[in-house]
Amino acid sequence: DILKSTVHPKWIKNLYRKIAMVTHPDRQDKSTDKSIIEKRIQDYQDAKKSLDKNDYVEVMIIAENNSIDISEIDNIDMSFFDKKTAQLSSSIDKLKATIFWKWAHSTDAEKEKIMI
Helix, strand or coil, X not given: CHHHHCCCCHHHHHHHHHHHHHHCXXXXXXXXXXXXXXXXXXXXXXXXXXXXXXXXXXXXXXXXXXXXXXXXXXXXXXXXXXXXXXXXXXXXXXXXXXXXXXXXXXXXXXXXXXXX
């Protein structure tokens, strides 16, 4: 069991269990539209991979996409979100420093200066 083999905060374990209740392949009603079942199973697999990578933000997004109420989850450690926010900000800053970004967001006159 993924939740027993790795140390995860209690709140994410509870959220993952809620996701599994909705998305696990064994929980799918055969009368449900096949495309919906396939999407749920993909969400289950994605949640499992995200949990393996300790990507708790992605797990929360998957929960939200499956209409799972996260407001009932107790003791959410916000440091995970602060870390993810810092990572995304860093990635955005690196992108903005590239010549491609500067070119795409330059005026014609600025593009002329870049070319010289």
